[in-house]
Amino acid sequence: MTRTIIFYGVALAALVLVLKFIEYRFIVRDLSIEFYLGAVALFFTVLGVWAGRKLTRKKIVTVGPAFVLNEVELQRLGISKREHEVLGLMAEGLSNQEIADHLFVSLNTVKTHTSNLFLKLEVSRRTQAVQRAKQLRLIP
Amino acid sequence: MTRTIIFYGVALAALVLVLKFIEYRFIVRDLSIEFYLGAVALFFTVLGVWAGRKLTRKKIVTVGPAFVLNEVELQRLGISKREHEVLGLMAEGLSNQEIADHLFVSLNTVKTHTSNLFLKLEVSRRTQAVQRAKQLRLIP
DNA sequence: CGATAAATCACCCGTTCGGGTGAAGGTTTT
DNA sequence: AAAACCTTCACCCGAACGGGTGATTTATCG
CATH class of the missing domain: 1.10.10.10 (Winged helix-like DNA-binding domain superfamily/Winged helix DNA-binding domain)
Structure with a gap:
């Protein structure tokens, strides 16, 4: 779980860097703001799905086989x-x-x-x- | 699952509308593009996590107690x-x-x-x- | 200390289980 | 068509199981 969070943070940082990079270069002027937002939305949706799965899977696994005597x-x-x-x-x-x-x-x-x-x-x-x-x- | 997809699409459309709305009004000029992107990223991350859970929960539920014959x-x-x-x-x-x-x-x-x-x-x-x-x- | 519950063991009786063998009829495969 | 396999049923026998009753020895609790 810790690794997931770290990875997520790194991915975020990387994205910001990439954005900054392309923002001050050539591409940004040619593309509409909508395209930009769409790409970010898509990326973070995928990232969110992935992170969500990572974070919830372990819970389910440990809830399953664990046995507590009644x-x-x-x-x-x-x-x-x-x-x-x-x-x-x-x-x-x-x-x-x-x-x-x-x-x-x-x-x-x-x-x-x-x-x-x-x-x-x-x-x-x-x-x-x-x-x-x-x-x-x-x-x- | 179908409902999840529909809801997701509606959310997307709603977001686009909101963006369009604020874009051609007052706020957009005062805020930096980074803030914009950050908000979108956050929103879609949450949305992604939620959608991911919705979409995979059934799978997990069925994979857990569900029985596949060997x-x-x-x-x-x-x-x-x-x-x-x-x-x-x-x-x-x-x-x-x-x-x-x-x-x-x-x-x-x-x-x-x-x-x-x-x-x-x-x-x-x-x-x-x-x-x-x-x-x-x-x-x- | 007496009552109560738990754990231990015994015996009886009838039923169920498990193991083995054999065999007949049907389907699939070769 | 023959071989192989599946399904069905039968009988025998010894072991295991389930049900019931009764008894003794330890805790344990009031």
Whole structure:
């Protein structure tokens, strides 16, 4: 962004120089003021479009992939820390057994957590749970 | 977009009119050509930024959340049309039985499709398949 | 300190999933 | 026409999943 601004400034300065240059030489007398203005208008329109795109693109990019956990929703649904952890691993495509190994707990424990999650998320399948969790921004 | 262009044209015409108006009146003689050009440059820069944003926002919006199917990858993995369809429904969190009902085929058929999908996507669970498909932009 | 919530584990039961094989009918390509 | 591919369906079996109940041990909060 800084570079864009700098470039824009340089372009402006260059234009002023060019104008000054041609103004005190030969061309200026032969051309009408309208032509002059038209050229400047066109140039700055293009420059404006370009600058505008440069300046707004990055905003959009960072707004896109950024993930902020929706703790409000998390609390509203009464999802505990551990359950949220299980939810995350579930979203990675891990099986209950794999989640159990990951968390150093038994398969039954994971099953309990998943069951509770399904209740709280009001779904009946893990794929739906993942889908819903993403939609509620409980997971990236 | 069309409206933007029209508005832009109108703005241009209006500016020309204003210029013409002030040119043949009182102000023009008192102001330097540089001031004139500066004002025009500023105006058209702003106009350019605005127009650029208007014209590109839709593109960006559609480029961001909009989904373009990665047909190259789809073909590379040899995923058929029907399989891709099943993949989509799978990503919605539907069970095999539900997919079968959706497509008016038997559960076994769906199972065959999912099995082939798992082979082609090199995964072993449907959650992983969905994850991978999203990452490869085979589904939204 | 007692109540409450969280985390842990277990068992049962029925359903769903995944993996493998086979096969029939249709379309496309060669 | 033959080969290749897609789609469809079937059956089997073991693993994973979902649903329910019950119990113990830690926090944590009032």
